[in-house]
Amino acid sequence: MTLIFLSVASACKKNQQRDFPLVSFDQYIYLNNPSNIELQSPGGAVYFNGGYRGLIIFRRYGNNQVDDxxxxxxxxxxxxxxxCSQxxxxxxxxxxxCPCHGEKYLLFDGSPGEGATISMVEYRCTFDGAVIRARN
Structure with a gap:
């Protein structure tokens, strides 16, 4: 019985994994840089280097935390x-x-929107009051 459970659990775990390239990066985004002015307000977003095809850095809103x-x-x-998938x-x-196929993803949490079935790939992100650090 235990062997059957482990086999089923293992199969479920494999189905949840993504076939997405693993990249290593460590980027610092400075809020006082004029090109990042949009990030000073909730709902602001900018493009940045890093990740597989670049990053979208987004300042969340709605939870009353300035460091989110x-x-x-x-x-x-x-x-x-x-x-064309950037x-x-x-x-x-x-x-x-996605300009290729039109799928939309909600920036607040990366969840699938119109036409999408899986979430955006999200990386670790921390904020020390002046600098955002995004890394994998």
Whole structure:
């Protein structure tokens, strides 16, 4: 009985894994840099180097914490190997959209939106009051 349970549990775990390239990076984003001015307000987002196809750094809102930032890979999680799969920010900065196939992802938490079935790839992100550190 235990062997059957372990086999089923192992199979479930394999199905949850992503086939997404693992990259190593460690980037620092300075809030006082004029190119990062959007990050000084909740809901602001900027593109940055790092990750597989670049990063989207997003300042979350709604939880009343000034240090809540997210770092998402710009590669579409479903079509990451396609040249056109670099996610783009919507004009209202609510979604990231795949220009290849039109899937949308909610920037607040990377969850799948219109046409998408899996979440964006999110990296570790910390904030010390002046510098955001995004890394894998």
């Amino acid at each position: 930032f997210a770092a998402f890979d710009r590669a579409c999680p479903k079509h990451y190997s396609e040249d 996610l783009e920010l919507s004009d209202d900065r609510v979604f990231a959209e």
